[in-house]
Amino acid sequence: MSLRVCVYCASSNQVAPIYFEAVDQLAIHLVNHHVTVIYGGGGIGLMGRLADSVLSRGGRIIGIMPEFMRTVEWAHKGINEFRFVDDMHERKKAFLDGTDALIALPGGCGTLEELLEAITLKRLGLFTKPILIVNTNRFYDPLIAMLERCIDENFMAPVHRRMWTVIDHPSQAIEAIQQAPVWDVEAIKFATLT
Structure with a gap:
């Protein structure tokens, strides 16, 4: 069975090549490893380029998008499967359901918000x-410096560094997924520093 990987990325067409x-x-990299890609469903910017590529x-790529975005024609027209949901909260939940890993490419506030929510859910053992x-x-x-500062100033524990893996090149993704530290659903027991 192939992996299902959710990719967070931007809808801007104005970013650098x-x-x-x-x-x-x-x-x-993902297609060569027979990964099913899940993403935000957009047809422009990095999202559109991901789907096209x-x-x-x-x-195989699956798009998940709130219904209101379809009405302004942001949806990619050619992807394999589309799921339209009621709102952004349901979309973020759907990104995580049945996903084997998350990959955050550079993006704006939406990408940052999705990434930080996933890290928060992982800290609580919910993901x-x-x-x-x-x-x-x-x-x-x-962002990495800010997360390190959270640890240095005891807003998070050193063990929380194990929640994410930073890679420099997309070709490192599958190996990083395979080597990622195991995270326990009991993580909530050490979520708070006392």
Whole structure:
């Protein structure tokens, strides 16, 4: 059975070419490993490029999008399967249901919010799968520094570093998923520092 991996990424068409290149590299890597990709369903920006790249290589991709976004025609027209949900909260839940791993590419506030919610759920033991942060062009350096500061100043424990894995290149994704530390549903027992 192939892996099901959710990819968080942006809908902006205005970002630098290096980010589009990273999307193509990730698509090639995931398709070559027979991964089913789950994403936000968009047809523009990095999201649209992800879908186009996966499809052009014969891969499988599933889009999950709130109904209100379909009405403004943000939905990709050619993906294998679409799930339309009521709102953003249901969308984020659907991203995690049955997913074997999460991969966060660079993105805006939506991507950051989805990533941090997933980390929070993992801290509570409500999500236990690998979370990968693809640090293309050192995009995530400030966020990684902020997470480290949370640990340094005892808002989180050192063990919480095990909740995410930072990779520099999309081609490291499958190996990082396979080598990710096991995370326990009992994580809530050490979620709070006392």
